Amino acid sequence: MMPPVLEASGLGATANGRALVDNVSLSLAAGERLAVVGPNGAGKTTLLRMLCGALSLSRGEVRLAGRRLDRITTAERALSIAVVGQTDQPDPRLAVIDYVELGRVPPAGLRRRHHDRDIVVEALRRTGLLPLLARTIGSLSGGERQRAQLARAIAQEPKILFLDEPTNHLDPRARGELLDLVAGFGMTVVAVLHDLALVAPFATRVAVMSNARLHALAPPREALAQPLIRAVFGIDVLHLQHPTEDRELTVFDLAGRASSSS
Template sequence: MIRIEKLTLSYGKRTILDDISLAVNKGECVGLLGANGAGKSTLLKCLARLAAPDSGGIALAGKAIDAYPRRTYARHVAYVPQHIPDDVALSVVDLVQLGRTPHLNGSLEARDRDMVIAALERVNMSHHAFSEVSNLSGGERQRVAIARALVQEPQVLLLDEPTSALDLKYQMETMALIRTLATETDMTIIIAVHDLSLAARYCSRLVLLAEGRIRARGAWRDVLSPDNIHHAYQVEALVGEVQAYPYVLPIESGEVQ
């Protein structure tokens, strides 16, 4: 569904992405991991056509993404940024309805409104449908942004740290929803995640970025080795499973013998 070939991007003298190549299949949920500045958000912005690489290319369903008209691309790919502004002068339902824009030739029809209601119910925000977005918490705004992306009916969903402003309950509910979308609807999902344990539990494949390059990719057991974690995050870590639930526990150097 998505193929990235030798992608490189620099800001001034700083290389953000360095020779990134990656293929993501239909129905996969791929977790992008890495420390701050590793290139996760920039890679997502390139996929969303919000940033232009210096070299290399990205294809969607075998076609270069720049060849798609903007409106057509928005029907295929939805992007949820890391931070949702807190001064949006719209109600929740009005903001989510904007996700239908790429599909509209006129006003909203009954099917469009039904999709908005269903999306709000799916992210547990229907009770806030007529609240002002500016009155919501950061976590609530994040869930509204996911609902807006869902009503785009995308084939590819890009999410930048969607759980960063959520408490534990909604972190798990959000990640479970994302995994369900991939497994039940064949949606391709690429998600930047800071919580390594959550990523290991809910993503079908992981990609670890370090210094703008791919350090490791594959199943969580292969990617989240103590050596890879130390290289990417500069910390020691204990990695294991408890009753089939993976965990990554950062520790101070020499804390555990």
């Protein structure tokens, strides 16, 4: 039996005496897409940074394909893990193709390969940016810039893609399109998501965080069930029939709003 692609056990992190992540354990199989959700300050981004090796662990361990992450060199890690963070600020003067080619720096640092440019071009094609390859990063829209960051990440050819709130600052349609794009890559993904409405169409499993702890790790239907979501977020979950299509709509509504306003 193949080991999980990613496995974490007993993770803990503190700052100024306050728990940021408290005793979190999880595992991820190849091809799974894990959405990490929770209120502000729940520990979502801290957990993601611990899982990808960007933050030292106070307690516990992370294993990548059976190997302890803290015993894997930075160069080896870059061959397996790609991260798209909230604060990525690429040089706006860079051409899109040159920016995406930065994703080949980790493997090229080990051994330059003649087909690196082919990999970059394929990443641009998969993200729909091939017609924009000569444009500068600064001339792109917010959605195009997010896709450029994804293209740079997948140009690394990682085993796991980590995304920290990748739909921030995008309009509703662009959010869904971006996550559809990521799902189509077919790779293992860990994504911190803020908008609960985006979770079910994207994720195969959901980690629900609150007060630094993991409250659920389950498929979307179970993780987004009414009792848990009301307890963690203070909102209601409604499953409604679409008025014109043969499908169900999931609506998130402020819990008790009607009664409190009457």
